[in-house]
Amino acid sequence: MAFFGPPMQVRAGDFSSVNLRMKLTSADGQPFTDSAQLFWRTRALPESEATSVRFEVVGDGQWHEYRVPVSQNRRWRDTVTRLRLDPCNRSGVQVELDWIRLVRRGSDHP
Numbered sequence: 001m002a003f004f005g006p007p008m009q010v011r012a013g014d015f016s017s018v019n020l021r022m023k024l025t026s027a028d029g030q031p032f033t034d035s036a037q038l039f040w041r042t043r044a045l046p047e048s049e050a051t052s053v054r055f056e057v058v059g060d061g062q063w064h065e066y067r068v069p070v071s072q073n074r075r076w077r078d079t080v081t082r083l084r085l086d087p088c089n090r091s092g093v094q095v096e097l098d099w100i101r102l103v104r105r106g107s108d109h110p
Helices: none
Strands: 015-026 032-042 052-059 063-068 079-086 093-104
Touching: 015 032, 015 052, 052 063, 063 093, 079 093
Parallel strands: none
Antiparallel strands: 015 063, 015 093, 032 052, 032 079
């Protein structure tokens, strides 16, 4: 499963992270941990493993906020034209995404 964001024109250098609020619930109701992956596309680079960051997620039926430090990847540069979120690797998981925000450099707030 993947969520594709709308087309955008964002200067990557202005933002240090992508924050999101998400709830994952397994079909059997059992808690789990997994990894999610945030991808981006630029004018020059397609979405790929190289233009992504993996982060740990918790599937316990509760809302969790995640901070994805995209600026730590050297390919987070130029103009970002789209984001894609793969919320987990497991099948049979209900995914609820409340919001996703770009966080400006030097700020804890979007």
